[in-house]
Structure formats: structure tokens, C-alpha cells
Amino acid sequence: MTAAKYYQFRPINVGRWFIWSLFALVLLLAPQVFDSSFAISMMAQMGIAIVACLSFNMLLGQGGMLSFGHAVYAGLGSYVAIHALLLLGEAGLPVPAVALIPLIGGLAGLFFAALFGYVTTKKAGTAFAMITLGVGELIFIASMVFFIFFGGEAGVSANRVIGEPFLGISFGPGIEVYYLIAFYTFLCVVLMFAYTRTPLGRIINAVRDNPERIEFIGYDPQTVRYLVFMLAGFFAGIAGGMAAVLFEIVTSEVVGPIRSGSYLLFAFLGGVTFFFGPIIGGILMVLAFVMFSEITKAWMLYLGLIFVFMVMYAPGGIAGLIMMNLRLAMFGRLRELWASYLGLGVTALVLLASMGALIEMIYHLQLGTAMGDEVPFLGMSLNTLDADVWFGAVFVALTSFGLFELCRRYFSRQWAEIQTDIEKEIKRRETS
Numbered sequence: 001m002t003a004a005k006y007y008q009f010r011p012i013n014v015g016r017w018f019i020w021s022l023f024a025l026v027l028l029l030a031p032q033v034f035d036s037s038f039a040i041s042m043m044a045q046m047g048i049a050i051v052a053c054l055s056f057n058m059l060l061g062q063g064g065m066l067s068f069g070h071a072v073y074a075g076l077g078s079y080v081a082i083h084a085l086l087l088l089g090e091a092g093l094p095v096p097a098v099a100l101i102p103l104i105g106g107l108a109g110l111f112f113a114a115l116f117g118y119v120t121t122k123k124a125g126t127a128f129a130m131i132t133l134g135v136g137e138l139i140f141i142a143s144m145v146f147f148i149f150f151g152g153e154a155g156v157s158a159n160r161v162i163g164e165p166f167l168g169i170s171f172g173p174g175i176e177v178y179y180l181i182a183f184y185t186f187l188c189v190v191l192m193f194a195y196t197r198t199p200l201g202r203i204i205n206a207v208r209d210n211p212e213r214i215e216f217i218g219y220d221p222q223t224v225r226y227l228v229f230m231l232a233g234f235f236a237g238i239a240g241g242m243a244a245v246l247f248e249i250v251t252s253e254v255v256g257p258i259r260s261g262s263y264l265l266f267a268f269l270g271g272v273t274f275f276f277g278p279i280i281g282g283i284l285m286v287l288a289f290v291m292f293s294e295i296t297k298a299w300m301l302y303l304g305l306i307f308v309f310m311v312m313y314a315p316g317g318i319a320g321l322i323m324m325n326l327r328l329a330m331f332g333r334l335r336e337l338w339a340s341y342l343g344l345g346v347t348a349l350v351l352l353a354s355m356g357a358l359i360e361m362i363y364h365l366q367l368g369t370a371m372g373d374e375v376p377f378l379g380m381s382l383n384t385l386d387a388d389v390w391f392g393a394v395f396v397a398l399t400s401f402g403l404f405e406l407c408r409r410y411f412s413r414q415w416a417e418i419q420t421d422i423e424k425e426i427k428r429r430e431t432s
Contacts, residue, residue, distance in 0.1 A: 020190070023186065023189070024186055027047075027182040027185065027186055028182070030043055031043070031175055031178055031179075037174050040174045040175055040178050041174055041178075041246075042286055042290055042291075043178060044174070044177060044178045044181045044182075044242075044246050045246070045286045045290065046282060046283050046286045047178075047181045047182055047184070047185035047242070048181060048185075048239050048242045048243050048246065048282075049239075049266070049281075049282035049283070049285045049286050050185055050189065050278070050279050050282035050283070051184070051185055051188045051189070051235055051236075051238060051239040051242070051282075052070075052074050052236055052239040052240075052263055052282065053263055053266055053267045053270065053278035053279070053281045053282040053285065054188070054189065054192050054235065054275075054278045054279065054282070055070070055074075055192070055232045055233075055234075055235035055236040055239065056070045056232070056236070056263040056264065056267050056278065057267050057272050057275075057277070057278040058192065058195070058228055058231060058232040058235070059228070059229065059232050060264070060267065060268075060272050061267070061272030061273060061274075061277070061278070062196065062201065062204055062205060062208065062228070063204045063205075063207065063208050063225060063228050064124075064207070064208030064209075065121075065124070065128055065208075065225060065228075065229070066128065066129040066132075066264075067128075067129065067132040067260070067264075068129055068130075068132050068133035068136055068257070068260055068261070068264070069132040069133055069134075069135045069136025069137075069139070069257075069260050070132070070232070070236060070260050070263050070264075071136065071254065071255055071256065071257075071259035071260040071262075071263065072112065072116070072135060072136050072139045072255055072260070073109040073112055073113050073232070073233040073236040073237055073240070074109065074236040074237065074239050074240040074243075074254065074259075075139070075143075075240060075250075075254035075255030075256075075259065076108055076109065076112045076139070076237070076240070076255065077105035077106060077108045077109035077112075077236060077237025077238065077239070077240030077241050077244075078105060078240035078241065078243050078244045078250040078254050079108075079149065079150065079156065079240075079244075079250050079254075079255075080104060080105060080107075080108035080237075080241075081101045081102065081104050081105035081108070081240060081241035081244035081245070081250075082156045082157070082158050082244040082248075082249070082250045083149075083156065083158075084101055084104045085098070085101055085158040085159075085160060085162075085244060085245070085248075086156075086158045088101075088162055089158060089159060089162045096166050097162075098160055098162065098171050098245065099171075099180055101160075101241050101244060101245050102180075102181075102184050102238045102241035102242045102245065103238065103241065104241055105237045105238055105239075105240045105241020105242070105244060106234045106235065106237040106238035106241060107234070107237065108237050108240075108241075109233040109234050109235070109236050109237015109238070109240060110230055110231075110233055110234040110237060112233060112237075113229055113230045113232065113233020113234065113236075113237075114230050114233070116135050117226055117229035117230055117233065118226065119131070120132055120135065120229065121222055121225040121226040121229050122222055124211065124221070124225070133257075136255070136257055136260050137257065139255050140252065140255050140256050140257060143252035143255050144252055150252060151250075151251075152252075153251070153252065154251070155249055155250050155251030155252065156249070156250050157248055157249040157250075158244075158248055158249075159248060160172075160177070160245050160248055171245070177245060177246055180242075180245065181242045181245075181246065184238060184242055185242075188235055188238055188239075189279070191235075192235060192275075193275060195231065196275060200224070200227060200228065203219060203224050204224055204225070204228045207219075207221045207224050207225060240254065262285060262289075265303065265307055266278075266281035266282065266284055266285040266288075267281045268281070268307070268310070268311075268317060269281050269284060269306070269307065269310055269317055269318065270282070270284065270317050270318055270319055271316055271317025271318055271319025271320045271321075271322075272317065273316055273317070273319070273320060274316075274317075274319035274320065274323060276319055277317050277318065277319030277320070280317075280318050280319060281317075281318075288303060296360065296363075297363055297367065298359050298360065298363045301359060302356070302359070305355065313408070327422070328418065328422075331422050331425060333418050333421070333422065336414070336418065337411070337414065337415070337418075340407065340410060340411040340414055341411075343403075343407040343410075343411075344404065344407050344408065344411060347400050347401075347403045347404035347407055348404055350396065350400040351397060351400040351401055351404055353378065353396075354393050354394075354396040354397035354400060355397055356377065356378075357377055357378075357382060357393045358390075358393050358394070358397065360375050360377050360382070361375055361382055361384045361389070361390070361393070364384055365384055373385050
């Protein structure tokens with residue numbers, strides 16, 4: 001008697017479908033809530049930054065490959081895309097061809113990642129990081145020398161409005177460009193998440209953790225790194241192509257070391273150990289470059305201090321903090337930390353404000369003495385020639401740092417006790 005055969009279907013992951021639907025809904029309805037041209041431009045830039053940071057995290061967070069030259073592939077994708085846009089304008093092709101420009105940038109990023117990655121991925125660890133740094137500097141210098149392709153300091157510009165409108169779409173208004181970028185952003189995020197569930201995505205995690213063992217079971221770690229490097233270059237190139245369509249100009253800054261460092265900094269701030277961490281980092285990146293830079297001239301110094309602070313006290317980034325606290329909330333222990341979080345938050349804000357006062361006064365003495373001796377800061381006026389102001393800022397900074405350290409040590413002990421209790425509860429549930 002033969003056994004009956006049954007077809008089995010995996011249950012639908014309702015939570016995952018809900019999150020992706022919510023993400024698509026946010027992209028679709030965001031311009032209806034923030035409808036100014038400035039807000040729409042910022043949201044389009046956030047989409048580009050999200051794709052770029054996620055592509056960088058394919059190397060660092062998922063593959064353990066620290067790259068100092070990731071902007072090369074996004075930037076070269078931008079250059080190829082802007083030249084393709086120029087050719088489309090000269091050929092007079094219909095408007096829908098403009099929608100393929102980000103894909104052309106992606107193919108360019110894939111090509112250059114295959115070209116440079118063949119050498120780069122032969123090494124790992126520090127050697128890999130130094131090679132990527134060298135390649136990044138090489139391309140950045142080349143962008144200032146080879147005028148025909150890179151356009152020199154002026155860069156290369158084009159017009160995205162070509163031919164006759166197609167179904168009323170000309171890609172002239174910012175809202176139309178936003179929805180094009182939103183489409184590519186959603187598609188790229190979905191594909192990069194799906195990649196993490198593929199055998200290649202699993203193997204690169206294993207290569208990151210133990211390359212010797214992977215080689216022992218028959219895989220070549222260099223080949224795996226090379227394939228992932230090319231995929232990261234492809235998605236970075238798509239981000240570069242979207243930027244070319246949005247800004248209609250590409251300059252040497254897009255392949256520069258500052259841009260590569262920005263991808264590293266903001267991906268880390270968002271959290272490279274979780275998939276959604278670089279999404280947070282991409283949003284923060286645009287807010288810093290577009291809004292924070294308008295508030296103070298010392299914005300890059302503030303970013304550096306925040307980066308150091310996060311490395312010291314929250315190496316998992318913002319995503320790591322969210323996930324750790326969600327674990328506590330699942331066991332009903334999060335409410336026990338509210339007093340500690342309040343103390344940490346207040347002392348950290350006071351420390352940041354006092355450090356900000358010192359930084360603004362120093363910057364004013366170096367760059368703004370012609371504007372007078374007064375520095376506006378948080379609704380106050382600080383006299384840079386008054387010794388009492390300097391003493392007060394230093395005193396508050398040192399005092400708040402001391403109080404922050406006391407709160408942090410108390411919080412660490414409390415956190416460790418709660419984690420121990422949670423582990424005991426998990427073991428009790430497993431044995432019951």
C-alpha cells in the first residue's frame with residue numbers, strides 16, 4: 001500500500017507582508033503629506049541614500065568587507081548615466097527611455113565593480129580596506145584629470161526633459177522624478193532583502209565569520225566576495241543613476257573620499273548588523289547634508305563626535321538599540337529602565353549642548369570674528385571674549401559628562417541583571 005502524498009505550503013508571513021506594504025504606502029503617500037518642492041527633493045535624496053547605504057552594507061555588514069571607496073561605483077554609475085542622458089537627448093528618444101537611466105547606472109556600477117573587484121577581493125580585512133582606499137583615490141584624481149569623460153571641476157550636466165511627454169509624464173516636475181526614484185528605491189530594497197535569503201547571501205555571512213571553514217567545505221571565499229562585490233556595485237550604480245536624473249549634473253565630488261566616508265559613517269550610525277539599519281542611516285545622511293549643514297558650519301565636527309559617541313556606547317547603531325529594547329519589551333522588562341533612560345537622555349543632551357557651545361565659540365574665533373564677539377546659540381548670546389562664558393561651558397561639559405558616566409554605569413548593571421533574568425526565563429520555557 002503506497003503512502004498518500006500531500007502538498008505542503010509554507011504559511012504566509014503576515015508581518016513581513018505588512019511591513020513591505022507599509023513601506024510602499026509611505027513611499028506612495030509621502031508627497032501628499034510633505035508637498036513642498038523642498039520636501040519632495042529631500043525625500044527623493046533619501047531614496048537615493050537608502051539604496052547607496054544598503055549596497056554598502058552588503059559589503060560591510062553582511063560580508064565583513066570594510067570599503068573606503070564605495071562611492072567609486074555610485075559615482076561612476078552617475079557619470080555613465082549622465083552621458084546616457086545626453087545621448088538620449090541628442091537622439092530624441094521618447095520620454096520612457098529616461099526611466100531606464102538608473103538601470104544604466106546600475107549596469108555601469110556592475111561593470112566597474114567587476115573590473116576593480118577582481119583585484120580588490122583577492123585580499124580581505126585590512127588589505128581589502130587599503131586597496132579600496134587606493135582605488136577610490138585613483139578614481140577621484142582621474143576625475144580631475146580626464147576632462148572628456150568627467151568634465152573637470154565643472155562636471156557634466158544634462159537635461160532630463162527630452163522629447164514629447166508620454167502619458168503626461170515629462171520628468172520635468174519634481175514629483176514625477178520622486179515617484180521614479182521611489183519605484184527604484186522600493187524595488188532595490190526588496191531585491192537586496194531577498195538577496196539576504198539566498199544561498200549567496202548566507203554564504204557571504206559565513207565567509208565573514210569563518211572564511212577558513214568555508215574553504216574547507218568546498219567554497220572559494222574570494223569568489224564569494226567577488227560576486228557580492230559586483231552585486232553591491234550594481235545597486236550603488238542604480239543609486240548613482242537616480243542621482244543623475246534628480247540633479248541633472250554630476251561632479252567629481254560623487255567619487256570623492258568624503259562621499260565614501262559618508263556611506264560608512266551613516267551606515268554604521270544606522271546599524272550595519274540589521275537590514276533596516278542602513279535605511280535609517282540613509283535618512284540621517286540626507287538630513288545632515290541638507291538641513292544640519294545649514295544650521296552650523298561645524299556640522300561635520302558634530303557628526304564626528306556623534307560617530308565616536310556611538311562607537312563607544314552603542315556600536316550596534318540605532319537599529320541595534322531598537323532591537324535590544326524590543327527584546328526587553330517582549331519579556332515585559334522595558335518599563336524598568338525608564339528612569340535610567342531619562343537620566344542618560346538628559347545628561348547626554350546637556351553634554352551635547354555644552355560641547356556645542358564650545359565648538360561654536362571656537363569656530364567663531366577662527367572664522368567669524370568680523371561678525372562681532374557675540375555668537376547666537378540655542379536662543380542665547382555667547383560672548384567669545386568673556387572668560388566666564390568659557391568657564392561655564394567647560395564646567396557644564398565636565399559635570400554633565402561625569403553624571404552621564406554615573407548613569408551609564410548604573411544602567412549597565414541594571415541591563416546586565418535584566419539580561420540574566422531573560423536568559424533564565426528562556427531556559428525555563430525550553431525545559432517546561
